[in-house]
Every structure is written in structure tokens, then in C-alpha cells.
Amino acid sequence: MKMEDNVNYCIISNKIDANLLNNLEEYNIINDDKTYEELLKIIANYVNKKIVFNDILRKFRIREQKTIMELLKLRNVNFINITSDIEEALYADYLYVLDQDVLVMEGKTSVVLKEEKILKRIGYGLPFATDLATQLIIYNVLDKPYYDLESLVHDLWI
Numbered sequence: 001m002k003m004e005d006n007v008n009y010c011i012i013s014n015k016i017d018a019n020l021l022n023n024l025e026e027y028n029i030i031n032d033d034k035t036y037e038e039l040l041k042i043i044a045n046y047v048n049k050k051i052v053f054n055d056i057l058r059k060f061r062i063r064e065q066k067t068i069m070e071l072l073k074l075r076n077v078n079f080i081n082i083t084s085d086i087e088e089a090l091y092a093d094y095l096y097v098l099d100q101d102v103l104v105m106e107g108k109t110s111v112v113l114k115e116e117k118i119l120k121r122i123g124y125g126l127p128f129a130t131d132l133a134t135q136l137i138i139y140n141v142l143d144k145p146y147y148d149l150e151s152l153v154h155d156l157w158i
Contacts (some may be wrong), residue, residue, distance in 0.1 A: 001023075001096055001103070001106070003024075003080065005078060006078060007078065007093050007094055008072075008078055008079050008080075008081075008091065008092045008093045008094070009079070009080040009081070009092050009093070009094050009095070009096065010080075010081045010082075010083065010088060010089045010091065010092035010094070010095050010096070010109065011080060011081070011082045011083070011095075011096045011098065012083060012084065012086060012089060012095065012096070012097045012098065012124065013082065013083075013084060013097075013098040013099075013101070014084055014098075014099065014100065014122075014123060015098075015100055015101055016054065016055060016082055017101045020082070020101075021052070021054065021082075024052050024080065026050060027048075027050040027051060027052040027080060028042075028046070028048055028050065028051050028052065029051075029052045029054055030042065030051060030052065030053050030054060030056055031054045031055075031056060032054070032055060032056045032059060034056065036060055036064050036068075039056070039068060040067070040068070040071060043068065043071050043072060043075060043077060044071065044075065046075060046077055049076060049077050049078060050077070050078050050079075051072075051077055051078070051079045051080075052079065052080045052081075052082065053079060053080070053081045053082065053083070054082050055082060055083050055084065057081060057083065057085075057088050057091075058083060058085045058088065065088070065091070069091050079092075086119070086124045086125060086126065086127055087127045087128065089109055089112075089113065089127060090109065090127050090129070090130075090147050090148065092109055093108065093109060094106070094107070094108060094109065095107065095108070095109040095112045095113075097112060097118075097119065097122070097124070099122040099123075104118065104122055105118060105119075109147070110145070110147060113126060113127070113130050113145075113147070114145075116134070127147070128149065129146050129147060129148060129149040129151075129152050130145060130146065130147055132146075132152065133145050133146035133152055136156075141156075142155070142156075
């Protein structure tokens with residue numbers, strides 16, 4: 001997997017391999033032993049500008065996750081989020097999907113999420129907002145896909 005600067009990545013995997021983390025030595029790897037407050041302090045004082053979340057974001061509430069993402073953007077910190085939670089894919093620009101350490105798909109997040117059948121075959125669905133928008137497109141309620149629940153709700157109420 002090639003990681004470019006100034007791109008945020010998500011690696012969806014049902015099995016996190018230690019070799020994957022070993023290939024990310026230039027990044028600061030954050031594991032699940034950090035609290036929300038500790039993580040905010042790390043990001044606020046971070047100098048290296050490259051960070052890996054090793055299945056840590058799932059333990060935080062959605063509002064906390066969004067605050068973390070806003071702080072990363074404000075501090076211009078690039079991240080790689082390694083997770084098994086497809087909902088977290090929406091925070092990244094580029095998505096890698098692994099099944100038992102085998103790369104199944106990769107590409108811009110919005111493009112990969114259009115491959116619902118492949119995702120379901122390996123045990124993932126679509127993120128809730130994307131799935132709901134896809135179903136509403138079928139019924140001509142919406143005319144475009146959504147990757148953010150707030151935008152979806154806003155446009156449905158207008």
C-alpha cells in the first residue's frame with residue numbers, strides 16, 4: 001500500500017496484521033489505551049504531521065470523533081485510520097479494504113463505497129448515511145449519494 005502525504009487513509013480490515021503496522025514506522029501509532037482527552041492533547045501538540053489510529057476511534061462517541069477529525073484538519077495532521085468499522089471510512093479520502101490481510105479493493109472512499117456487493121461479500125455493509133441515501137435514490141427521493149449523515153438530514157428537511 002502506498003501512502004502519500006496530504007491524503008487521509010482508512011484501512012478497513014477484519015484482521016489487523018502486525019506487519020501492516022511495521023510498514024508504517026514513520027507514523028506515530030496510537031492504540032486504544034488513550035482517552036479522548038489524551039488523544040486531543042497528542043493531536044494539539046503533534047509536530048510530525050503523520051498519525052495512525054489503530055482501531056481507537058470506535059470507542060469514542062460520534063461527536064468526539066468529529067471533534068478529533070476537525071482538530072486533525074486544523075493542525076494539518078495526516079492520518080491513517082485502521083479499523084473494522086465501516087462507518088469510520090467516511091472520515092478518509094482514500095480507502096483500502098482488506099479481507100484476512102488480502103487487499104480486496106482500494107480507491108477514493110466515495111468510489112469504493114459504490115461497490116456494495118463486494119463489501120457485503122466480505123462481511124461489511126455500507127455506512128448508515130450512504131446506505132440510506134442509496135435506498136432513497138432508488139425511490140427517487142434523492143438524486144445523489146451522501147457520505148455524511150448531517151448533510152443527508154439537512155437536505156431531506158429542506
